[in-house]
Amino acid sequence: MATRKPRPEPRCSIHRSIDLLGERWTLLIVRNAFRGQTRFSEFRDALGVPSDILSARLATLTEAGVLERRAYRDEGSRERFSYHLTESGRELKLVLVALQTWGDANRQGAAGPASLTRKAGTDTPVTLALVDPEGARLGLDEVDIVPGPGATTSW
Amino acid sequence: MATRKPRPEPRCSIHRSIDLLGERWTLLIVRNAFRGQTRFSEFRDALGVPSDILSARLATLTEAGVLERRAYRDEGSRERFSYHLTESGRELKLVLVALQTWGDANRQGAAGPASLTRKAGTDTPVTLALVDPEGARLGLDEVDIVPGPGATTSW
DNA sequence: AGTCTCAATTGGAAATTCCAACTCAGAATG
């Protein structure tokens, strides 16, 4: 049987994002980076992700500009690397909050949510909203996703 | 070699969402459902997704309550099924807009975005924002994702 | 009965993921 036929590079930003983030473990690594984890062993232990996969994902995320690799050295140890969210990585917070919002409403676990979104340093809940340029809040039904400049007959 | 060791059911809503949405093609099918596609052949032709995968994903999304299966019958054809977003499915719009926002900023294609977010029926751009209960907009740095009731030492 | 159509299935290959063990090389020690 023929090998896989190549697919054109997607033009849709959603599709392009998914192509990076959709690989197994990738978004969970990003989530845990938000939880303050930076080291290989921290991600591996907290997630239970196989070493070869973790190694590969950290490389991919670094190459994509989502994480930045920094050298560190504990006393008595060799130099090692930690992985830190970049500006681009931090912007993924909206994606995580959107997934969490949807998950809380639709995939609730028995013990309630394991994570909550709060105004930093307070107990004030924070939600995601769609807003127009004046800052007015819009409902899901008041917003459409429409073809943009990169669209042709397929988008 | 042993078979795959079972992993505990995740308690984090982000993780639970990813477990459903993370399979290849799933979120793209949902995206295309937002574009108005409802029929098997529409998804298959627009996405180029293999038939067996599409069949399986539609079943999974239906079982998860994201899509609802409806019978229809063209003149001269047998009864077939179309797939429509449910309330739960429509709530995924925030996830798609979050991915699109991040993708536009970080994974831009050469031709510009293939899709845009607009106030329904207008050209008014719409963005995602984090807001407090009073409706005040918050920056990414003003918001934290913190442990919730479902968290233990691991979350 | 025969034909057409298309969602779903099938068999098998390619690719990805995972497991468990192992490697490699830098730091410390004697």
Place this chain on the structure above:
DNA sequence: CATTCTGAGTTGGAATTTCCAATTGAGACT
């Protein structure tokens, strides 16, 4: 300098998922 320890990364191979191309099955029509 040799040895030991350590942990990120690699390896080989199995399990699983994804994909391709062909095929099936069954409802509608003639």
